[in-house]
Amino acid sequence: MEKFEKVKELVSAIEADATKFYDGGVAAAGTRVRKAMQDLKVLAQEIRAEVTEKKNSSK
Structure with missing residues (x-):
C-alpha cells in the first residue's frame, strides 16, 4: 500500500x-x-509484481 500512496x-x-x-x-x-x-x-510495475506475489502466496 505504501507504493500506491507514492503513485498518488x-x-x-x-x-x-x-x-x-x-x-x-x-x-x-x-x-x-x-x-x-x-x-x-x-x-506501477512494482505494484503489479507485489499484487501477483501476494495473490499467489495466498493459494
Whole structure:
C-alpha cells in the first residue's frame, strides 16, 4: 500500500507541470512530466509484481 500512496503523491506533484505544458506550452514542464510518467510506470510495475506475489502466496 505504501507504493500506491507514492503513485498518488507523484500524480498530484506533476499536475502543475502538466498544466504548464498543455496550457502554457512550456517545453521544460513537458520534460518533467515525461520523467514523472516513467517513474509512475516503474512504480506501477512494482505494484503489479507485489499484487501477483501476494495473490499467489495466498493459494
